[in-house]
Amino acid sequence: MNERSKDAIKTILKQQNFEPGHPGPLLLNAQALIDALATGVPTTSKYFALPIRCLADLNERLDSPIAHKMKRPQLKSFPTLMGLFLLLRASGLAVGETKPKRVVMIDPEMREKWEELNPTEQYMSLMDTWWTKVNWTILGERDQFGVQLQSDTRSLYYQLSRQPTAVDADLLFYGYHQRTVATLLEQFGWIKVAYASNAEEGKVADIQSVETTKFGDAMFEALGGIIGSRDRDESPVQKELKPMFPAWKNSLLPAEQPFREGRYKLKLSWSKVWRRLEAPATTSLEDITGLLLAAFDFEQDHLYRLDYRDPSGREVFVEDPRYREGELFADEVLLGEVPLGEGDSMGLLFDFGDSWRFTITIESIDESETDDFEPAITASHGEAPKQYEYDDDDW
Known part of the structure; x- marks a missing residue:
């Protein structure tokens, strides 16, 4: 060249x-x-x-x-x-x-x-x-x-x-x-x-x-x-x-993803263990992650990353706000902004060392309910796994 x-x-x-x-x-x-x-x-x-x-x-x-x-x-x-x-x-x-x-x-x-x-x-x-x-x-x-x-x-x-x-x-x-x-x-x-x-x-x-x-x-x-x-x-x-290129005045732009209001019912699962969370569309993915980890009795002292596929099929990563590199961060992305529908899932990788992998599935979206409310765990199944295989007294 x-x-x-x-x-x-x-x-x-x-x-x-x-x-x-x-x-x-x-x-x-x-x-x-x-x-x-x-x-x-x-x-x-x-x-x-x-x-x-x-x-x-x-x-x-x-x-x-x-x-x-x-x-x-x-x-x-x-x-x-x-x-x-x-x-x-x-x-x-x-x-x-x-x-x-x-x-x-x-x-x-x-x-x-x-x-x-x-x-x-x-x-x-x-x-x-x-x-x-x-x-x-x-x-x-x-x-x-x-x-x-x-x-x-x-x-x-x-x-x-x-x-x-x-x-x-x-x-x-x-x-x-x-x-x-x-x-x-x-x-x-x-x-x-x-x-x-x-x-x-x-x-x-x-x-x-x-x-x-x-x-x-x-x-x-x-x-x-x-x-x-x-x-x-x-x-x-x-x-x-x-x-x-003077002739290049316009570009092909994908349709903007509308914000989807409503009450989201999410299933937070690891293996056969799961928790159900109900949250408004205005809940950030950071808060969703925090609630999930708390529901599994996990200490939140490690980084995490969420992933899902956008309408084009590309894998999209949403980073822990404590991680300094990336395009999207969990504290800036709201649940209603995620381009997923009922039955679709996000992945959550927590602790890059031990690699805990959770799945967040959107079970339903009730778009008739637009009022804000506090997110809450409404159902659970199975005993949460131990985050660490050792006790506090172990050296």
Whole structure:
């Protein structure tokens, strides 16, 4: 990757055309997937992943389908579909619904917003999503800090920028994570990828060659140290790039989650032991945690972390206020702000050493009751476990 002056970078970026098919097939393929999922596709996946039976057909809808000879492919077999799915989920375009049946579909309101954007705005909205919101937790994988995909992207791009165009696929693309990262770079036009025209039995076609593009180099340099970071008020990607693209006036923004008033009935459980808590929507997650631990007779002298999945499928972490790093803190998040419904759960990890893992399940929300009241434990089952296996007199 050749280092360029800021003026040279601006020149390359300002000259770029973002009509469908440029600088990569992103908008063509995203639209193909949006159309295919418009009314919903049944899925049994816990994470609302694209169903196996549809993958071969969806692959054929793409601008450049990947050759394969697989009888029962999985989503990770088609890295282009996997990358596009992550983008649509993280952006809020693709959502999971459980009633009347479990489907992955395109949110009608989000599609309407999408269609109101011009090509530059569509491209940049998805790129902003890719660089700050997409992570592997959408598909149920662990990603402690939520930036592993972006780290993988930076690492692969630096490797490619220092390699000849002919690549050793086994070396650079040894797993589906790397292949997904490569196809995302290709979709956005940051690299060009050539696949074999045929595939071996039971496999997908190999990547034969890869080359970076001037546009990709310029974008990479312009983004600098931005990686998986987004504050509540402004995306760092927008702050850095919007001035270079006059046509980028609007962005695809997910619907705001309304505050949900009411009386919450929560089941606080560990193994087969549980306590029931009733609390108003205005109760903070810090207070919920304190009440749970008190109900289990635990000393609250250790840090904790709460986690749940937002509507895009991403794993969200809410930190103990005593912990200085994070985006969300338990004393700042109210129960009514958590984007979960009846039957959904949050996890609570208490004491990072002993790793006590509790589950907080929303049993019901009575939205007709909006008056404030003191949270209270209303039922219990089972004897609470001992927090420590030793007595005060033990040394």
